Amino acid sequence: MIYFDNAAxxxxxxxxxxxxxxxxxxxxxxxxxxxxxxxxxxxxxxxxECRRKVCGLFxxxxxxxxxxxxxxxxxxxxxxxxxxxxxxxxxxSSMEHNAVARPLYKLGKSGVEVDYAEVIFGDPEATVxxxxxxxxxxxxxxxCTHASNVTGEIMPVEALGKLCHNNNILFxxxxxxxxxxxxxxxxxxxxxxxxxxxxxxxxxxxxxxxxVTRGNIFDTIIEGGTGTDSISTSQPLDLPEMLESGTxxxxxxxxLLAGIDFVNSKGIENxxxxxxxLAEYLYKKLRSMGGxxxxxxxxxxxxxxxxxxxxxxxxxxxxxxQMLSDMGVAVRAGLHCAPLAHKRIGTLDVGTVRVCFSVFxxxxxxxxxxxxxxxxxxxxx
Amino acid sequence: MNNYFIITGTVTYxxxxxxxxxxxxxxxxxxxxxxxxxxxxxxxxxxxxxDVEQAIQLLKSSGIKILGxxxxxx
Numbered sequence: 038m039i040y041f042d043n044a045a046x047x048x049x050x051x052x053x054x055x056x057x058x059x060x061x062x063x064x065x066x067x068x069x070x071x072x073x074x075x076x077x078x079x080x081x082x083x084x085x086e087c088r089r090k091v092c093g094l095f096x097x098x099x100x101x102x103x104x105x106x107x108x109x110x111x112x113x114x115x116x117x118x119x120x121x122x123x124x125x126x127x128x129x130s131s132m133e134h135n136a137v138a139r140p141l142y143k144l145g146k147s148g149v150e151v152d153y154a155e156v157i158f159g160d161p162e163a164t165v166x167x168x169x170x171x172x173x174x175x176x177x178x179x180x181c182t183h184a185s186n187v188t189g190e191i192m193p194v195e196a197l198g199k200l201c202h203n204n205n206i207l208f209x210x211x212x213x214x215x216x217x218x219x220x221x222x223x224x225x226x227x228x229x230x231x232x233x234x235x236x237x238x239x240x241x242x243x244x245x246x247x248x249v250t251r252g253n254i255f256d257t258i259i260e261g262g263t264g265t266d267s268i269s270t271s272q273p274l275d276l277p278e279m280l281e282s283g284t285x286x287x288x289x290x291x292x293l294l295a296g297i298d299f300v301n302s303k304g305i306e307n308x309x310x311x312x313x314x315l316a317e318y319l320y321k322k323l324r325s326m327g328g329x330x331x332x333x334x335x336x337x338x339x340x341x342x343x344x345x346x347x348x349x350x351x352x353x354x355x356x357x358x359q360m361l362s363d364m365g366v367a368v369r370a371g372l373h374c375a376p377l378a379h380k381r382i383g384t385l386d387v388g389t390v391r392v393c394f395s396v397f398x399x400x401x402x403x404x405x406x407x408x409x410x411x412x413x414x415x416x417x418x
Numbered sequence: 419m420n421n422y423f424i425i426t427g428t429v430t431y432x433x434x435x436x437x438x439x440x441x442x443x444x445x446x447x448x449x450x451x452x453x454x455x456x457x458x459x460x461x462x463x464x465x466x467x468x469d470v471e472q473a474i475q476l477l478k479s480s481g482i483k484i485l486g487x488x489x490x491x492x
Contacts, residue, residue, distance in 0.1 A: 070429030070462065073450035078429075080461075085433040096437045099481060101430045265461050275428050275483060 039402045044186050044214060044344050044393035045241055046236045046257070048367065054240050061291035068284055069361045071264040088277070093298055095169060095231055096222040097249045104248040104277040105285055105293075110136040111365035112232035112248035113215035115280055116209050117141060117180065118142030121150035122231075125177040128168055130192065131381050132156050132185045135374045138310045141180075150175070156381065158334055161193035165200055172204055180230075183219065187389065188333045188380040189316070189344030207252050213237060214342050216247075217300045218309050223251060223396040233391040238308075239300055240395075244286055254280065256323040264359055303396060312394045314342035316404060319345050319392060322407045328414060331358040332382045332389055346382075346389040349410065352417050361390075361415075364409045368392055421490040422470040422479070425451055425463040432462035438480050439443045451461045465490060 040048035061083075067074075070081035088103040097103065106112045117140045121127055125146075129137055129154050145151045152168040168179060179201050184191045194210055201208035209230035212221060213300040216231075217238025223231055229252035235241035259283030273279055300308065316336040323329050323345070332346040349357055358370030371388040372379050381383045392406070421463060426432045432448045437444035445467040466473055477484060 078450070081429045081433065084432065085430060088430070089437075100434050100478065101428075101481070263428075273428075277430055278428050 039406060041366045041392040041394065041398065041402075041406065042369050043395040043398075044373075044391060045369055046234075047238070047240050047395045047397075049395065049397045049406070050240050050242070050292070051292075051299045053299055054242070054292045056325045057235050058242055058288045058292040060140070062289040063387040065287050065291065066143050067287075069082055069287060081188070083288050083294065084285070085362045087373035090294060090297045090301075090343075091247055091249060091389055094221075094301070095216075095249055097231070097251060098226050099357065102250050102274050104280045105290055106207055106246040106248055106280075107244050107286065108236070108246040108248070109211065109232050109234035111246045112246050113137055113180070113209070113211055114140050115248055115254065116230045116232065117144060117178075118211075118258050119256045119280075120207060120252070122255075123147045124150070124175060126150040126152070126173050126175045127178045127180065128152050128154055128155050128171045128176060129179070130164075130168075130181040130377075130379045132190065132192070133182055133375065134186055134211065134213065134378075135226065135376070136213070137180055137182070138377055149235065153377070154181075156190070156192065158190050158412065160342075161196060162348065165193055165196045168197060169200055171374045172206070175231065176204070176206050177207060180211065181211070182211040182288055183215040183221070184342040184344075185375070185378050186214050186344065187346050187373050187375050187391065189214075189336070189341040189346070189380060189393075190334065191215075191340055191342060194228070194368065195226050199244060202227040204223045217296075219339075219344055220305055220313065221369075223249060235289075237298065238276075239293060240296035242289045245289035245293050247293075248280065256284075263335075308358065309343075311336075312398075313338065313341070314397055315400065316341065316345055316368075317404050318400055319406070323347055323410070326407075326411065326414070329410070332384065343394040346384075347392075348381070348384070348389055349414055349417070350412065357390050357410075360413050361406075361409055364412070366409055413418065419467055420470070422466045422473075423449070423463050423476065423488045423490050424463075424466055425461065425485040425487070426477075426482060427461040427481075429462040432464055435464050435477050435480070435482045438476060439466060439473055441465065442476060444473060446473075448485075453476045461485070469492070
């Protein structure tokens with residue numbers, strides 16, 4: 038099978054990740070840091086080592102600010118519901134995934150003001166001005182995706198971070214499509230909350246996400262056992278335990294640790310350049326075929342992550358995806374849980390076919406994929 | 419030189435504190451809190467050899483919450 042649905046989750050995991058998960062299940066099936074026995078403490082050391090490596094990857098200052106979640110959506114919910122209160126104002130972009138849009142919609146019904154800034158592709162300064170124009174005296178937070186999961190467009194996160202910093206506004210970034218693919222420096226980018234889908238660009242197992250927080254979280258969405266201050270019925274306020282109630286996903290975290298090592302061994306810059314080269318190759322192939330609409334702009338360095346959205350004119354995206362599946366190719370069709378982005382590019386009614394690469398893809402696969410697209414075009418003539 | 423037990427409450431604070439202290443040349447190890455420290459829950463602490471006052475200042479300035487300190491009987 039050719040797997041091009043890496044924007045959903047990286048479909049092939051490194052052997053080192055698989056071995057780490059296997060090892061954790063065999064030898065670390067204990068609750069880390071709760072029991073006094075040696076194995077529990079060793080497990081806690083492994084979990085802490087993972088926090089330390091997350092810190093190094095994103096340049097955050099403190100390991101205790103690294104929270105393990107079950108996915109990026111949970112990280113985003115923790116931020117939005119733990120930071121925003123009635124009468125607070127929040128600004129987000131016109132390219133957001135439902136992971137941001139849906140919790141904001143719910144918060145909007147309970148008194149939080151929500152505004153959507155227009156994203157102008159190819160003009161990051163204009164995009165930043167879109168956000169700036171919406172700032173009000175009660176603006177508490179700006180949250181935006183680092184890169185669109187539909188078109189791959191990269192947002193001007195560094196400039197938005199500066200805008201937030203200058204206006205005393207908290208800044209949250211949905212890095213689902215970028216962690217492990219683009220460099221992220223929380224300090225230099227003025228990011229207060231970084232939400233990560235570890236199972237995508239960091240090659241960890243599904244069921245793993247990260248929230249790295251430099252700002253405060255004022256409330257929790259889940260309470261329970263943390264292994265700390267057990268005599269109290271109030272939720273402890275110390276991070277990361279405050280946001281990690283219940284038993285954490287030790288095998289997933291072991292896999293994440295191996296995944297970060299894998300990404301570091303390849304180098305984020307190398308990963309990005311190689312995948313961008315694949316995106317450029319596919320982009321040119323699709324554009325040369327005729328009868329195909331490509332929605333992703335030309336894959337320029339630091340403008341696009343390796344995600345290409347397109348349609349074969351006259352054929353529904355879901356039908357194309359099904360035919361590709363029959364030929365052994367995995368892609369994602371439809372709205373990709375991002376109706377805002379589809380509305381912006383004019384595909385809300387039809388969706389798109391989305392292709393996204395990982396380190397395990399190559400040019401030969403794209404050649405085979407292009408042949409499949411030609412076959413579908415001819416079959417439907 | 420005395421040994422001290424610095425109770426941090428959480429294992430994350432304990433591990434982070436240990437690394438900070440070791441980076442400054444202290445002998446520091448993480449140990450689970452004994453039952454007698456009932457307010458620490460299932461928490462952890464750091465066994466330290468060296469200047470405890472200086473160590474505590476270092477930990478506090480690094481954002482580590484300290485629940486208490488005791489001299490460890492050898």
